[in-house]
Amino acid sequence: MHKRISIPETASCRLRSALRILLTVCTILFASNTIASDGSVRTVYIAGSGNTGLDQHLTQLLKAQFDEHIVLLPVSDDRLPAIQDAPVIAIGPSAFTRVWQANRKIPILAMLVEKDLVQSYAERSPGQISAVLYDVPLLRQALTGKSILPQATKIALMATSSSAKLYDPLIEQLPDYGLEARLFLVDGNDDLIPTLVRALGYGDFLLAASDDLIYNPRTIKHILLTSYRRNRIVIGPSQAYVKAGSLASSYAPFPVMANLAARFINTYFSDGKLPAPSYPESYKVEVNKQVARSLNIPLPDRDEIAETVNVRLGDHGGAEHE
Amino acid sequence: MRVSTGITRASSRADYLRPLTIAVALASLAPTLTYGQSESTDFSSELLSLDGEQFEMPEVLTTTRLRQSKLRVPGTTTILTGDMLRNLGVMNLVEASRLVPGMVVGHYGSTNPVTSYHGTSQYEQRRLQVQIDGRTAYRISLSDVEWLAMPVAMENIERIEISRGPNSAAYGINAFLGSINIITRSPQDTAGAEAYAAAGSRGHLRTFTSVGTSDADKSWRLSYEKRKSNGFDSQIDGGEEIPFHDGHDVNNFNFDSIFRVDNRHSFDIRAGVLDGVNEEDREKSGKFGATTDPDIFMRDYYLQVRFDGSTSDSHFYYLQASYQKQKRRQSWTAEISAEDINALLPAGNTPFPTDQGPFIADFNEDAEEARQEFELQDTLIFNENLKLVSGLGYRKDTYVSETFFNGRGDNYQSRLFANVEYSPLRWVTFNLGGNWERTTTTRETYFSPRAATNFIFNDNHALRFVFSRAVRTPDAFEQDPDWSYLPSNVQAPFEALEGYRFVIGDLLDPTTSTYGQNLEEEWITSREISYFGQFHMDRALLSVEVRYFNDYMHDMISGVLNEEEWYIDNNVNLEQEGVELETSLEFSGTQFRVSYGYLEQDAWYIGDPSLPAREQSRAVDLLGRLSARNSGSVAWIQDWPLELTSSAAYYWTNEVRDTRFERADFRLARRVDMSDYSYVLALTIQHYLNPKPWMSPDNRIDDQNQMFVEAGVRF
Known part of the structure; x- marks a missing residue:
């Protein structure tokens, strides 16, 4: 006759937790020992976005940027608190938040995050928090529109009262490029289309920024169709929106972002500090040729648009203007 | 208001292509979101759901009902955008026609607007198909268009498409010389609140208010427009200037809405009420010695429902039903001498005393018209090279008038239509279309065909060869009049005539009268050679469209049709030839x-040879009453700093009834966009270069400079 020993649920959980911590500590000790014994191999942890394909793709690109002395290790959330000294590359805003919540002492390099998210963290913890910024500088987007519509002089912008301040620098910069912009405030969901109607009456094109309250999957179709009915094009905010029907958007290619990330990590290993968050140095332009044809807009070659933008930016102080 | 400057290279071609191809673009590109960098966005999966959506149902396109670029369309179409009309300070709907090559605008009677393409107008124009959002807008009784009572506010106009040339192949009877389709703005584009007011010379007053919302599932707009004018300043009577009672005061309510059922199905529901008065001057328009002004009180209603659907990205259909009703109340008091009344009475009647004052009584020309329309249209896009639109329609026209019809009558019209566009090669497109219909007006069946070949060069230029035939059947009043006047409130000593029926047919000269005789249909055979081209310059787009036409019209109905003379008949043939530029x-x-039209008209009498020569000549002349040999316009719209927009336009028509129309309009507007509202202020000056009254000596304007101010705000 067998006697069954039953372990209470809570005791079982505790046991599993203890084993997991032990395993984590062993792993970290092993890794640290590797660095200690070898002296030339360093570990960089990758906190993924949860999108396996994306995480693998970006990890591959990063690996290609590092030599054999730097190893990239994926790290799960529960192992984050135990990390010491090694930098973590966080892919996407949620990964960045998770890492920061789990361990506030380690250096974090965020990728695929927007300036608006990381700027305040980086200012509070300079050298520890950095980012390869994913959002495209608004000035670059504005000039992308100008490259497609050279005759354009007026840009319509829509913002909520909380996001309006994001556009202040752009509005100040634009006159140097023969452009002017006006901000149209959206007070609420019901106000979106009425405001858009007025904005389209003003602008030669609508510049869409990464402002989820205004441009999101629920609103974008309505915004695009209303704009095209009024014979106005939409520029930005990202490559994905171009595929959905926005006419064009600049974007930083992943290899360029990976290259900048690798340079930041190398800087950390050499100086002990991460550089300040920064935009990639080169951009490409995504265009929606089908929309251009429909609107009867002669569309220059993508590289030509990107080059025109670079030249215009270069003529007025270059990327620092961004 | 400012001119569209956003896409200066965009053209009317874009208007044709945009909704469909954008829909395709938005739909077909969405699946690619999973590739490349877009994976990083949090919304990619939701955007994926856009795949295959029919974003915007295809709308009627005036020429063939098929969305076509100007390169492939079988005919010449003018597109007037609402923005352009507003920027040019066009004050009312009929004035927009001055921008169309070959169209002439005038007024008859007590300032009733009329516009015609290629003349052939007696007083009213009866040979155009006019639609508002696909709903027939010309009147039943006389087939004319009552422009004062059009239920469309200028602010609600998206664009007006004028298909120049016979278009019965697409729209059937009455699209004889062309068709006008007034397309109003989608409520999706007008969400918010707007208020506008304009005031100016000759009592011009127009106010417009609109409110509406729009979201992914539904959009609606409720608008109210008031339009008011005193008409012309004075008229001439016996060589003297006397006041002219010829203004109007119209209130117009419109409701427009779109409800999406799902990604492929939606409902449009529109309704409207129009109420107002069209002032008629007793000296100018009064009958039987009118002592009061025979003002026309108008009350119209309409309800329109349209169901749009698609089964795929290449198969669309719609079913549209509409009902509209127009009520006209027109009465006046008349004073007729007892001698004249006695002369009108049949022999044997005891004459009324002639020493107790004149016959005083009220007369009326009250009328009601109602129209029910059903239309089913199906569009199949087999591939880029082969497209087919087809459909069927049914219409019931009802007219009720004690005066004009001695009761009520109905006309029924049923029809089938189709047009196929075939482009076997990149540089050539064939269009073949036709309309088969049966109408109870003549109890006959008609077929109106159109065939066209477009040769396309460099994707920017097209040379078109178009052949078409079109038909117009007599309207209800021409064909089935039963015209009489029944006096009421008859004063002593004529009380016995209360309700007596004065039959017009008995009063007409029997030697010339054709009253009650059956009329046949009119036919036009039209040949067109036209060129459309776009020239893309460094920073500009030049569009050129030239149309040469040769129209042969036979069995045209002409003659006089009033209570003293009635000799209308299929009595005139016409040949028209000309060139137009836009x-x-x-x-x-x-x-x-720039627009310009040159027209040569040659008409000859083919009717009853026993009609006196003077009447024969008049029948011929009447069809040339609104035919101008030269007409055109030049317009310039310019944006300036400080949010200013100016426009200058020059219109001329030379010449109609020995008069020449010349007017220059200047408008300066400032539109200011604040973060949460926008407003516009504008001043318009219309300068009449030619002080001589246009078309009629009664159309007098005291001041050659007419001033108008406008103010509008949008939230």
Whole structure:
């Protein structure tokens, strides 16, 4: 006759937790020992976005940027608190938040995050928090529109009262490029289309920024169709929106972002500090040729648009203007 | 208001292509979101759901009902955008026609607007198909268009498409010389609140208010427009200037809405009420010695429902039903001498005393018209090279008038239509279309065909060869009049005539009268050679469209039709030939536009040879009453700093009834966009270069400079 020993649920959980911590500590000790014994191999942890394909793709690109002395290790959330000294590359805003919540002492390099998210963290913890910024500088987007519509002089912008301040620098910069912009405030969901109607009456094109309250999957179709009915094009905010029907958007290619990330990590290993968050140095332009044809807009070659933008930016102080 | 400067290279071609191809673009590109960098966005999966959506149902396109670029369309079409009309300070709907090559605008009677393409107008124009959002808008009884009572506010106009040339192949009877389709703005584009007011010379007053919302599932707009004018300043009577009672005061309510059932199905529901008065001057328009002004009180209603659907990205259909009713109340008091009344009475009647004052009584020309329309249209896009639109329609026209019809009558019309566009090669497109219909007006069946070949060069130029035939059947009043006047409130000593029926047929000269005789249909055979081209310059787009036409019209109905004379008949043949030009040059902040029409008209009498020569000649002349040999316009819209927009336009028509129309309009507007509201202020000056009254000596304007101010705000 067998006697069954039953372990209470809570005791079982505790046991599993203890084993997991032990395993984590062993792993970290092993890794640290590797660095200690070898002296030339360093570990960089990758906190993924949860999108396996994306995480693998970006990890591959990063690996290609590092030599054999730097190893990239994926790290799960529960192992984050135990990390010491090694930098973590966080892919996407949620990964960045998770890492920061789990361990506030380690250096974090965020990728695929927007300036608006990381700027305040980086200012509070300079050298520890950095980012390869994913959002495209608004000035670059504005000039992308100008490259497609050279005759354009007026840009319509829509913002909520909380996001309006994001556009202040752009509005100040634009006159140097023969452009002017006006901000149209959206007070609420019901106000979106009425405001858009007025904005389209003003602008030669609508510049869409990464402002989820205004441009999101629920609103974008309505915004695009209303704009095209009024014979106005939409520029930005990202490559994905171009595929959905926005006419064009600049974007930083992943290899360029990976290259900048690798340079930041190398800087950390050499100086002990991460550089300040920064935009990639080169951009490409995504265009929606089908929309251009429909609107009867002669569309220059993508590289030509990107080059025109670079030249215009270069003529007025270059990327620092961004 | 400012000119569209956003896409200066965009053209009317874009208007044709945009909704469909954008829909395709948005739909077909969405699946690619999973590739590349877009994976990083949090919304990619939701955007994926856009795949295959029918974003915007295809709308009727005036020429063939098929969305076509100007390169492939079988005919010449003028597109007037609402923005352009507003920027040019066009004050009312009929005035927009001055921008169309070959169209002439005038007034008859007590300032009733009329516009015609290629003349052939007696007083009213009866040979155009006019639609508002696909709903027939010309009147039943006389097939004319009552422009004062059109239920469309200028602010609600998206664009007006004027298909120049016979278009019965697409729209059937009455699209004889062309068709006009007034397309109102989608409620999706007008969400918010708007208020506008304009005031100016000769009592011009127009106010417009609109409110609406729009979201992914539904959009609606409720608008109210008031339009008011005193008409012309004075008229001439016996060589003297006397006041002219010829204004109007119209209130117009419109409701427009779109409800999406799902990604492929939606409902449009529109309704409207129009109420107002069209002032008629007793000296000018009064009958039987009118002592009061025979003002026309108008009350119209309409309800329109349209169901749009698609089964795929290449198969669309719609079913549309509409009902509209027009009520006209027109009465006046008349004073007729007892001698004249006695003369009107049948022999044997005891004459009334002639020493107790005149016969005083009220007369009326009250009328009601109602129209029910059903239309089913199906569009199949087999591939880029082969497209087919087809459908069927049914219409019931009802007219009720004690005066004109001695009761009520109905006309029924049923029809089938189709047009196929076939482009076997990149440089050539064939269009073949036709309309088969049966109408109870003549109890006959008609077929109106159209065939066209377009040769396309460099994707920017097209040379078109178009052949078409069109038909117009007599309207209800021409064909089935039963015209009489029944006096009421008859004063002593004529009380016995209360309700007596004065039959017009008995009063007409029997030697010339054709009253009650059956009329046949009119036919037009039209040949067109036209060119459309776009020239893309560094920073500008030049569009040129030239149309040569040769129209042969036979069995045209002409003659006089009033209570003293009635000799209308299929009695005139016409040959018309001419050239028209429409060109525009657009670049950043600037738009130039020129239109010109040249018309040669040759008409000859083919009717009853026993009709006296004077009447024969008059029948011929009447069809040339609104035919101008030269007419045109030049317009310039310019954006300036400080949010200013100016426009200048020059219109001329030379010449109609020995008069020449020349007017220059200047408008300066400032539109200011604040973060949460926008407003516009504008001043318009219309300068009449020619002080001589246009078309009629009664159309008098005291001041050659007419001033108008406008103010509008949008939230």
